[in-house]
Amino acid sequence: MHSPGDVRIEERPDPTIEQPTDAVIRVTASCICGSDLWPYRGAESVENAPMGHEYVGVVEQIGSAVKEIQVGDYVVGSFVASDNTCEICLAGFQSRCIHQVMIGAIGTQAEKARIPLADGTLVKVPGEPTEAQAKSLLAASDVLGTGWFAAVAAETGPGKTVAVVGDGAVGLLGTLAAKRLGAERIIAFSRHADRQALAKQFGATDIVEERGEAGIAKIKELTGGYGAHSTIEAVGTQESMLQAIGFTRPGGHVGYVGVSHGVELDGLDLFFATVNLLGGPAPVRRFLPELIDLIMTDQIDPGIVFDLSLPLDQTAEGYRAMDERRATKVLLTP
Ligand SMILES: [Zn+2]
Numbered sequence: 112m113h114s115p116g117d118v119r120i121e122e123r124p125d126p127t128i129e130q131p132t133d134a135v136i137r138v139t140a141s142c143i144c145g146s147d148l149w150p151y152r153g154a155e156s157v158e159n160a161p162m163g164h165e166y167v168g169v170v171e172q173i174g175s176a177v178k179e180i181q182v183g184d185y186v187v188g189s190f191v192a193s194d195n196t197c198e199i200c201l202a203g204f205q206s207r208c209i210h211q212v213m214i215g216a217i218g219t220q221a222e223k224a225r226i227p228l229a230d231g232t233l234v235k236v237p238g239e240p241t242e243a244q245a246k247s248l249l250a251a252s253d254v255l256g257t258g259w260f261a262a263v264a265a266e267t268g269p270g271k272t273v274a275v276v277g278d279g280a281v282g283l284l285g286t287l288a289a290k291r292l293g294a295e296r297i298i299a300f301s302r303h304a305d306r307q308a309l310a311k312q313f314g315a316t317d318i319v320e321e322r323g324e325a326g327i328a329k330i331k332e333l334t335g336g337y338g339a340h341s342t343i344e345a346v347g348t349q350e351s352m353l354q355a356i357g358f359t360r361p362g363g364h365v366g367y368v369g370v371s372h373g374v375e376l377d378g379l380d381l382f383f384a385t386v387n388l389l390g391g392p393a394p395v396r397r398f399l400p401e402l403i404d405l406i407m408t409d410q411i412d413p414g415i416v417f418d419l420s421l422p423l424d425q426t427a428e429g430y431r432a433m434d435e436r437r438a439t440k441v442l443l444t445p
Contacts (some may be wrong), residue, residue, distance in 0.1 A: 112162050115153035126225035131176035134229035136168035136186060140249045141219045143429050143441040145279045146370050148318055154372055161218025164190035165252040167245060179230040184235040184392045186405060187248050188226055189256060189395035195231030205396035220426055222445045223389065230306040234399045237407060246414025247406040252286065254440065255402060255413040256395030257368050262292055264366030265341035269293040274330055276355050277313030277369060278306040280416045280440040283313055285343040287413055290314025298333060300326060300370040306439065323350055325435030332359035339363060347371045361385035368393055417442040
């Protein structure tokens with residue numbers, strides 16, 4: 112991305128092993144993330160940056176210190192490389208590993224990518240995925256893993272009423288996660304008919320189109336005045352965050368995974384909200400083994416969030432399609 116709105120495919124040198132813990136993978140599929148739209152729209156500065164942090168692929172080279180991952184393995188990793196051995200990783204927060212490397216700085220909207228800390232970052236997929244499973248594995252790399260973390264952080268579970276703010280891929284897959292984790296009722300916010308349908312397919316029981324104060328009032332109305340037990344916030348704006356905190360019942364939990372832009376919380380409002388807040392970049396790596404198993408045994412099908420597939424050389428069109436909301440999630444193949 113040369114500047115906001117200016118995406119080009121260019122020839123770059125093939126990645127090589129730089130550290131003994133690196134692997135180089137041939138990227139078999141990548142995609143465009145909702146968070147890539149922040150720089151695309153000029154909400155984050157960007158200058159000549161490689162793009163992309165979601166990936167599935169086949170290992171082509173490994174460094175001398177890589178022990179678990181082998182050449183030829185079909186692998187999935189998250190958008191943060193992590194050693195998976197430090198105290199933060201062992202506590203389940205690999206996205207904040209003390210040795211973290213952001214994959215977005217490397218760029219996986221590409222034919223190949225260097226993956227740092229390969230043993231800690233990559234998870235080998237057993238067997239050969241079908242095309243549908245490969246799409247779902249790619250979803251696991253970020254949007255599914257992020258939605259899953261949000262649902263877990265929101266303490267979703269049996270008997271809970273879960274509200275989901277955001278009808279992008281993360282919100283939709285947060286809905287899938289909430290359903291899978293046993294939520295009794297799932298209320299999804301969406302104003303788009305196609306995304307409402309997908310939310311219902313993933314397990315939403317109610318759809319709410321109101322936003323802001325009206326959205327808060329609607330959730331209160333639907334929950335006998337109490338508010339939601341668990342809230343998944345998958346947008347990251349001032350409005351979405353205030354809405355999420357505003358309709359979560361006292362003692363409830365908000366899992367916030369929308370990358371925060373311009374959000375300012377009033378301390379006194381927060382004090383009296385009496386809710387638990389946990390969010391941030393999702394530790395996708397924590398969930399990958401379980402998610403890979405659910406996908407490879409066809410128990411979940413998150414790959415259906417991809418509604419546009421393009422060859423890598425049409426990536427710029429993919430960004431336009433997502434920016435204009437003509438596509439929810441764009442898959443890219445070399
Ligand atoms: Zn670590």
